[in-house]
Amino acid sequence: MSNYQVREAIVDLLVRIEQDSGYSHLLIDHEIKSRKIPPRDEALLTEIVYGTIQRKMTLDYYLDSFVDKKKKIKPWVRMLLRMSVYQMVFLDKIPDHAIIHEAVEIGKHKGHKGIASFVNGVLRSIQRKGIPDTSAIESESKRISIETSHPEWMVKRWISMYGVEVTHDMCQANLERKVSSVRVQPLKITRKDVMDELNSLGFETRPSEFSDQGIIIDKGNVLKTRLFAEGYLSIQDQSSMLVAEMLDVEPEMAVLDACSAPGGKVTHIAEKMQDKGTIQAYDLHKKKAKLIDRKAELLNLSIIDAAEGDARKLQERHQPESFDRILVDAPCSGLGVIRGKPDIKYNKDEEDIERLAKIQLDILNHVAPLLKTNGLLVYSTCTVDKEENNEVVKAFLNSNPDFSLDESFMEELPESIKKSPGVTEAGVQLFPQTFYTDGFFLTRFIKR
Structure with a gap:
């Protein structure tokens, strides 16, 4: 497959990800298999696709100086310009003239000579004049938003929660490759x-x-x-491994994992239990519950009973005080995993966060009676938003007086986490920049 064909595949893939709001990692995998992309081109395709999505707002800021705002551009042409500028500015392995030549060829093949000429003109101007300087942007939130390609509402929200420095570092970390x-x-x-x-x-x-x-x-x-x-x-991300460690399970316990798919945490729990005892694992979708079964089978684990089920209706299936341990790894905005799934940041808004916080609290309130006295409940999310984390914890404790935060939780944390900036009275917030993990929150309740 020629360089030109690989880049045309990249343009098509980027347009599909944006228009369908599809998960980039799944679509990349499908594209590599269906187009039979050679292994030597896989890394380049992945790097250009992720990079262009990750820096979309920055790239548009650069292009705005060279493209007339009144000019109507087809989505694929804008995407071709974005990915070309991404390569020119952020990748140093391909010379500009080669990037421009291939962009012009794609313009001809997918469009016509007029489009090819337009693409050539824009990219040559950028090559000649250089990209605009972002330091001229006076508003701090706007500058962070453009430089790190995060929607400004998100940047402002994080600044109000954590201050400018933490927000800037978090947004910057979301652009870096995850360990x-x-x-x-x-x-x-x-x-x-x-x-x-x-x-x-x-x-x-x-x-x-x-x-x-x-x-x-x-x-x-x-x-x-x-x-x-x-x-x-x-x-498995390290932050996610912390969940089973902090659930403090032992062999022969009865455990509930209320929102279990795709099964990384529940299989870890089964391993910690030495595959002895019982684990009830639920997911809203039958297909996802089957993923848990497949993962357990591959790891030779037999104690997980995975089934389709709404975490807000589990009292219909289980008696009160049935479980020694409960995990609620709740559905969330996913704003802690932007580094690995960059399209998330463009597909969320503040209403999503409010809606999810209500669902998280509903789940916690519903499963709470299923825990035995002196049992432990771990609540976790892969987001950095306080409304889904600290505020949900406060609301849960207010409406469940028989629960309290488990004081020994903080003592059992790894030493480096105890000293990290995200430790609060509500639990532990891991930021993506602190340990180069996902952004992740977890806490532990005990029932008295």
Whole structure:
């Protein structure tokens, strides 16, 4: 496949992601398989697609100086300009003349000579004059918004919650490549054996402080190893591993995971229980509940009973005080995982956050009676928004006087997290810039 064909595939993919509000990671995977993109081009395709989405607002700011605002541009032409400017400004491996030449060829092939000439004119002007300076933007929130390509309502919201410095660092971290991490299946293999095998294959690894099953991969693709294919390890962000660690489970317990798919946390819980006891795992969608079954099967775990079910209706299926431990890893805005799913930031608004906070509180209130006295309930989200985290925690405690925050939770946290800036009276907020994990919140309640 020629460079030109790869880039035309990228334009089509970017338009589809934007128009369908599709999840970029799923569409990229589908495109690579369906178009049979050669392995040598996979990394470039992924980098250009993610980079163009991640920096969309910045790229539009640059283009606004060179494109007449009154001119109507077809979505694919704008996308072609965005991805070309992204390569010119943010990638240094491809010379400008090659980028411009390929953009002009795509303009001809997908459109006509007039479009090719327009694309050529815009890109040559940018090459000649350089991109506009963002430091001229006076409003702090606007400048952070444009420089890091986050909607301004989001930037203002985070500034009101965390201040300018934390917000700026968080937005900047969302543009950087995420460190990958895996979790070892300890009933099948030790962490040391996995690290030794990966290191012998040329990987660069180090142990995670968040979980004694966690490994950080600084270099290498574990998806292509036998260890992954044969269920010796799972891909999981370190922040997510913290959930099973803090649920404090033991073998033979009865556990409820109320919002379980795709199954990373529940399989970790089963491993911590040494595959002894019972875990009821629910997801709203039957298809997603089957994902949990598949993951458990690959990891040789037998105690997970996964089923379709609304977390707000589980009292219809279980008696009060049925469970020793409950996990509510609630549906949320996902504003902590922007680094890996950059399209999220353009597809959310403040009404989504309000709606989700109500659902989160409904779920907590509904499952609370299912916990045994002295049992523990962990509440977690992959967002950094206080309305979904701290405010939900306060509202839950106000309406459930038999629950309180578990004081020993903070003592059991890894030492580095105890000292991190996100520790509050409501729980732990992990920011993407602190440990280069997902942005993540968790806390633990005890029932008296």
